[in-house]
Amino acid sequence: MARNERVAVVGVGQTKYAATRGDVSLPGLLREAVFRALDDAGMAMGDIDAVVLGKAPDFFEGLMMPEPYLADALGAVGKPLLRVHTAGSVGGSTAIVAAGLVEARVHRRVLTVGWQMQSCSEAMWALSLPMPFQQQLVAGAGGYFAPFIRAYMQRSEAPDDIGILVALKDRRNALKNPYAHLHEPDISYDSIKESLMLWDPIRYAETCPSSDGAIAMVLTDEAGGDAAARPPAWVHGMAFRSEPVMAVGRDEVSPLAGRQCAADVYAQAGITDPREQLDVVEMYVPFSWYEPMWLENLGFAEVGDGWKLTEKGVTALDGDLPVNPSGGVLSSNPIGASGMIRFGEAALQVRGQAGEHQVDGARLALGHAYGGGAQFFAMWVVGADKP
Amino acid sequence: MRDVAIVSFAQTVHSRRRQDVNEVELIQPVIQEAKERVGLDRHDIGFTCSGSSDYLAGQAFSFVMTLDAVGPWPPISESHVEMDGAWALYEAWVKIQTGAADTALVYGYGKSSPGDLPRVLSRQLDPYYFGPLWLDSVSVAALQARAMIDSGKLTQRQMAETAARSRAAAKANPFAQVKGDFDVEAILAEDCLADPLRRHDCPPVSDGGAAVVLAADDTARRLVERPAWIRGIDHRVDSHNLGARDLTRAPSAALAAHEAGVSGGKVDVAELHAPFTHQEAILRAEIPLDGAEVNPSGGALAANPMMAAGLIRLGEVARRIIDGSADRGVAHATAGHCLQQNLVAVLEGDG
Numbered sequence A: 001m002a003r004n005e006r007v008a009v010v011g012v013g014q015t016k017y018a019a020t021r022g023d024v025s026l027p028g029l030l031r032e033a034v035f036r037a038l039d040d041a042g043m044a045m046g047d048i049d050a051v052v053l054g055k056a057p058d059f060f061e062g063l064m065m066p067e068p069y070l071a072d073a074l075g076a077v078g079k080p081l082l083r084v085h086t087a088g089s090v091g092g093s094t095a096i097v098a099a100g101l102v103e104a105r106v107h108r109r110v111l112t113v114g115w116q117m118q119s120c121s122e123a124m125w126a127l128s129l130p131m132p133f134q135q136q137l138v139a140g141a142g143g144y145f146a147p148f149i150r151a152y153m154q155r156s157e158a159p160d161d162i163g164i165l166v167a168l169k170d171r172r173n174a175l176k177n178p179y180a181h182l183h184e185p186d187i188s189y190d191s192i193k194e195s196l197m198l199w200d201p202i203r204y205a206e207t208c209p210s211s212d213g214a215i216a217m218v219l220t221d222e223a224g225g226d227a228a229a230r231p232p233a234w235v236h237g238m239a240f241r242s243e244p245v246m247a248v249g250r251d252e253v254s255p256l257a258g259r260q261c262a263a264d265v266y267a268q269a270g271i272t273d274p275r276e277q278l279d280v281v282e283m284y285v286p287f288s289w290y291e292p293m294w295l296e297n298l299g300f301a302e303v304g305d306g307w308k309l310t311e312k313g314v315t316a317l318d319g320d321l322p323v324n325p326s327g328g329v330l331s332s333n334p335i336g337a338s339g340m341i342r343f344g345e346a347a348l349q350v351r352g353q354a355g356e357h358q359v360d361g362a363r364l365a366l367g368h369a370y371g372g373g374a375q376f377f378a379m380w381v382v383g384a385d386k387p
Numbered sequence B: 001m002r003d004v005a006i007v008s009f010a011q012t013v014h015s016r017r018r019q020d021v022n023e024v025e026l027i028q029p030v031i032q033e034a035k036e037r038v039g040l041d042r043h044d045i046g047f048t049c050s051g052s053s054d055y056l057a058g059q060a061f062s063f064v065m066t067l068d069a070v071g072p073w074p075p076i077s078e079s080h081v082e083m084d085g086a087w088a089l090y091e092a093w094v095k096i097q098t099g100a101a102d103t104a105l106v107y108g109y110g111k112s113s114p115g116d117l118p119r120v121l122s123r124q125l126d127p128y129y130f131g132p133l134w135l136d137s138v139s140v141a142a143l144q145a146r147a148m149i150d151s152g153k154l155t156q157r158q159m160a161e162t163a164a165r166s167r168a169a170a171k172a173n174p175f176a177q178v179k180g181d182f183d184v185e186a187i188l189a190e191d192c193l194a195d196p197l198r199r200h201d202c203p204p205v206s207d208g209g210a211a212v213v214l215a216a217d218d219t220a221r222r223l224v225e226r227p228a229w230i231r232g233i234d235h236r237v238d239s240h241n242l243g244a245r246d247l248t249r250a251p252s253a254a255l256a257a258h259e260a261g262v263s264g265g266k267v268d269v270a271e272l273h274a275p276f277t278h279q280e281a282i283l284r285a286e287i288p289l290d291g292a293e294v295n296p297s298g299g300a301l302a303a304n305p306m307m308a309a310g311l312i313r314l315g316e317v318a319r320r321i322i323d324g325s326a327d328r329g330v331a332h333a334t335a336g337h338c339l340q341q342n343l344v345a346v347l348e349g350d351g
Helices: A026-041 A090-103 A140-156 A162-174 A189-193 A222-227 A256-269 A290-297 A306-312 A335-351 B023-037 B062-069 B085-097 B117-124 B137-150 B156-172 B184-188 B217-223 B251-260 B277-286 B309-322
Strands: A008-014 A050-054 A081-084 A109-117 A197-199 A212-220 A233-242 A280-282 A364-371 A376-383 B004-011 B047-051 B078-081 B103-111 B192-194 B207-216 B228-237 B269-271 B328-335 B341-348
Touching (some): A008 A222, A026 A109, A050 A090, A081 B078, A081 B228, A090 A376, A140 A197, A162 A290, A256 A290, A280 A335, A335 A376, B004 B023, B004 B085, B004 B309, B023 B103, B047 B062, B078 B085, B085 B228, B137 B192, B156 B184, B207 B309, B251 B277, B309 B341
Parallel strands (some): A050 A109, A280 A364, B047 B078, B269 B328
Antiparallel strands (some): A008 A212, A008 A233, A109 A212, A364 A376, B004 B207, B103 B207, B228 B341
């Protein structure tokens, strides 16, 4: 069988993320990201062959499957239009579905958008899912993930303040990212430590915000990447994996689906030592402690040692393995976009287009997203060089 | 392009209300049946993709729980579209084209019974201009039917005849919900539900689901004697703005049919996803089907499980090719109001 088409990211556009983007309509929010991505790619809507949209639950905006409605605003009339929904990982999954259309040579230029307008509703309740045979927690995602974090702390014997260090790093990184929702110049170790304990051990300042926002990317084939005005990011590997929310033997702290997804993507990208070979990681960390947890799950550290990388500053912007130079999910979280923001920020890094939070010499980057009960994973590796 | 075929199809017996089962219990036996028909178990499936809607389930992330029906352990490569399962099939077809999988399980399901479906579907309209009017799905369809009648393209009698023909055909479909012999004169004597639509012009409200297995190349040939090869598949969307559209047309259906290569040969059988009687007439004008048998299953007028009715059209055509009673068929799925979004696939048997 002929080799698959190479996929290039030639345009990335983001909105300013905010608690409430009351200045734009819903399609206006998407168009802000879309036109920035098209400008970056040197394209117009007419150049696009197909549009792939992704977002988390429709209840967040009170709109049922709004994609047909958005067709006009996105220039999709007369084109194929797909809508992906895979929980919190959806932004990553959507990018993968869009890239698949290029990889399979179905289309040459695909526009993909991840978005959410969380100000339309109270996400906390939408994220309080009833579990079969269990009393409904009604405590949001933080309430759901807190026990897994507690389990990690006990297993790894990590110091209690690792989460504080992650939050401090990500929120400081966000100051260098003009699109980030939270810009807190006065944030400090003590201010985080003294913030309200929401879901023990997760403090208010160690929790993602609820944001409005959208990100768009333009993906093209090899010829499109070669002809791009600005350096493209080449997709070296991509995959998604899912496992049940509950299963006997399932490890919620370091889910098998995450490990297998990473192994698949690394194999595609020819990565045998992720810690050495990857220059930067945009990782889905909605609660601070997930940084050390995913460092282990993704193979950057031995089991039980992830927190040591955080503590030593390895994951800082000037560290050996910068994690979330953009400020991450902890600084901006329009849920349906958050995964794609990780993918897009990884692309910006290897394109040298990340601005103030650019990691010097970044050539190979991982974008990572997870969702559901830490059961859905989507990842891609992008590089400055062709695979 | 790789040769990819539908090799198996299963569906629920569709009914107005399945209060005895939740979504997992509704779809799990169908998934099992689709796999067993071709002797596959869950470990043989390379990719899984489903279609469903949170608004029907009345719960955010509703598909998360339904994944239990697949038994995704050890972890699987899996995705979900908030669309009819026909588009999940499209995503799976693309995945197989990349070579990342040789087989795929696709399913779609919907329980419409817990809510007032026409009102629920009104939440899919433009939230600024149409949504606040709470125009329900039957009323929106009625605007389109009125446009068809006013333009002289269709009569209410022809609509009634479509209803009678579809429900009579459904007598041979053990999975259909509304079936039987209906008198056209009696239908025309009924009051309108939303002028000019009578009850018979509308689809039933259904609970149900369907599952399909896709396979590529030699895998497909090994699993069934006569795979239903997907020779073309394409989907397109039209404007959402009802006032800007000629509602008597569905250009996206014509474009999808062209891209899928419908006119490349004789069509033996077609399954059109036309929930309302007048929509079958629109689709017949947009998709070149000369002389084909249309909706032998009874179509969406006989059973309309949301998020599955489009996938069922693909499954019904595939079934006819697999059993050898048709050589070439066209399957169509729609989404949104007034046939706004359309998918068309051409399926063929060998020889």
